[in-house]
Amino acid sequence: MLRQGDKATIKTRDGKTRDGKPHSDSSRIDLRDGEGPAPGDAVATARGVSKIYGEGETEVRALDDIDVDFQAGKLTAIMGPSGSGKSTLLHCMAGLDSVTTGEVRIGGELISELTDKRLTLLRRQRMGFIFQAFNLVPTLSAEENILLPLLLGGRKPDEQWEAQVIESLGLGDRLHHLPDELSGGQQQRVAVARALVTKPEIIFADEPTGNLDSTAGQEVLGFLRRAVDEWQQTVVMVTHDPGAASYADLVIFLRDGKVTGHLLDPTAEAVFDRIKALEV
Numbered sequence: 565m566l567r568q569g570d571k572a573t574i575k576t577r578d579g580k581t582r583d584g585k586p587h588s589d590s591s592r593i594d595l596r597d598g599e600g601p602a603p604g605d606a607v608a609t610a611r612g613v614s615k616i617y618g619e620g621e622t623e624v625r626a627l628d629d630i631d632v633d634f635q636a637g638k639l640t641a642i643m644g645p646s647g648s649g650k651s652t653l654l655h656c657m658a659g660l661d662s663v664t665t666g667e668v669r670i671g672g673e674l675i676s677e678l679t680d681k682r683l684t685l686l687r688r689q690r691m692g693f694i695f696q697a698f699n700l701v702p703t704l705s706a707e708e709n710i711l712l713p714l715l716l717g718g719r720k721p722d723e724q725w726e727a728q729v730i731e732s733l734g735l736g737d738r739l740h741h742l743p744d745e746l747s748g749g750q751q752q753r754v755a756v757a758r759a760l761v762t763k764p765e766i767i768f769a770d771e772p773t774g775n776l777d778s779t780a781g782q783e784v785l786g787f788l789r790r791a792v793d794e795w796q797q798t799v800v801m802v803t804h805d806p807g808a809a810s811y812a813d814l815v816i817f818l819r820d821g822k823v824t825g826h827l828l829d830p831t832a833e834a835v836f837d838r839i840k841a842l843e844v
């Protein structure tokens with residue numbers, strides 16, 4: 565498991581930070597404004613979580629007695645074969661789906677005890693989402709999509725923060741375009757900006773690079789990594805790709821709805837070997 569107080573700075577093998585730039589302390593912004601868990605604390609936890617779909621002969625145990633902690637200020641990848649329960653785990657953690665048994669907590673709140681209204685507010689204010697299919701609103705511009713979670717919550721954008729997110733994602737000259745006027749990589753960068761703009765406690769990403777070519781995918785992964793390293797963001801990402809998983813601090817492996825292992829500071833090769841062993 566991760567050690568308390570671990571620093572999440574990821575270096576490439578030549579000792580540089582992944583984006584090749586030195587860290588600038590003046591650009592460090594603590595997204596939690598001094599509140600919330602310290603790095604290394606768990607932002608989200610699952611205890612004894614099972615999820616059963618259907619009944620009788622059609623019953624599927626998508627999650628089978630899962631215990632997992634997602635640490636603050638870390639990028640955690642979830643990997644496993646198709647049907648192993650990765651998306652189900654993400655959806656249950658985010659309160660998008662209910663658990664059959666067990667407890668899920670986000671920032672200490674037991675989400676099964678929240679009313680639908682409180683859960684919606686929790687998701688809107690304290691979680692960010694990035695999906696494989698981008699899920700942008702087609703009739704809204706890039707900027708309107710980015711600001712949508714704030715507008716829905718009746719919150720005023722923090723203009724300085726919005727500008728910093730847009731600039732770091734290289735979206736400055738695309739803000740007035742509609743999603744179908746953007747490339748896939750640009751659309752996913754808009755989705756990353758939308759997830760970051762609320763300064764959430766945790767971002768859930770389900771195969772965020774699944775629809776992108778490798779260059780656009782690496783860009784998105786680089787931004788997620790930066791959000792963790794420079795802005796102390798917490799990211800949980802489902803992926804099939806060992807290269808994508810190597811951007812994480814920790815990989816959690818699932819099979820048949822169970823956690824089968826962890827890999828700390830993963831390399832793509834180590835992840836690939838573990839996946840091969842799981843699929844035998």
Ligand SMILES: Nc1ncnc2c1ncn2[C@@H]1O[C@H](COP(=O)(O)OP(=O)(O)OP(=O)(O)O)[C@@H](O)[C@H]1O
Nearest residue numbers: 617618624626644645646647648649650651652653
């Ligand atoms: N709404 C549902 N109703 C019934 N069964 C479901 C439902 N959602 C998921 N399942 C089943 O639960 C299991 C886990 O599904 P899940 O989507 O979590 O897998 P996954 O690991 O994300 O797979 P993939 O890599 O293909 O996306 C599968 O057997 C799936 O068929």
Ligand SMILES: [Mg+2]
Nearest residue numbers: 650651652802
């Ligand atoms: Mg899935």
